[in-house]
Amino acid sequence: MDNAEFTVFAYPVRLHKDEDGRSWVECRDLPELATDGADEGEALAEASDALDLVIRDRLRRGEAVPDPSSRQPGENLVCPDHVTAYRVVLARWVAATGRGAQSQLARRLGKGETHVRRLLAPNGGASVKSFVEALGAIGYAAAPSLAVMRRG
Template identity: 65%
Template sequence: MQEANSIVFAYPISLVPDEDGRLLATSVDFPELATDGADVGEALANASDALDLVIRERLRRGEAVPDPSPRQGADFSACPEHVTAYRVALSRWAASRGRGAQRELAQLLSKGETHVRRLLSPEGGASMKSLVQALAVIGLRAEPTIAVLRRR
């Protein structure tokens, strides 16, 4: 269950059998996401990998990453890597602050702007510890979870 001021990056995934008997995985939130698998487990694992790639590409291009839609009509959910979800949260904060956000975050962290660029870059080499610290200084708490969601 999500609190009003929290977000769980669990995106609804629909699985539909294709003509070869494989399961096609798609997401209403990311029209560009399409992958498949021989069975449910493989299709969902591939969907999680594809979701992470799609979100990182959107971050790289400076595009918005939507909040997950309700699971209506979708039997499953997939999540990006924790590092990717943390970067989405940091990028949203930076976008809301506008010009000077990187400098502001650098000052809050007592680090250089190069460090902040690594934090925000989808391919950046920032550590998990650095990402969690950055979230903390902007008032967010990272709570990685693993959930098994049942079909309805």
């Protein structure tokens, strides 16, 4: 695939131990992400959930969601829910397109603007099929994958 652009929403996080032996997580790309767990596995699972919440909160407030930086030695990668990643791509397109973007997307989809607002709402209820169609309408192909990543 030449000229393909891929954005992988896998954010590097660093695990730490507190004085009680619990593992806690920090993310340099999203400093507001902070969570912990009884052990490293639980902390990473909690980090994935927290990442999803942080991204949706940024979208709700109209704040930018940065691309993940490169993983450094000793870091693990966590991913948000794929629907949240789709919302980031749609929100970026709307911001870059500017005034009338939601109407334009609604026309491309042959749907009402309420449908587009539901896609963009951080907690909106829209089907994965609707996201795939919307991404296709703006020139993207959804490429969800299951990846296994080595820790540390």
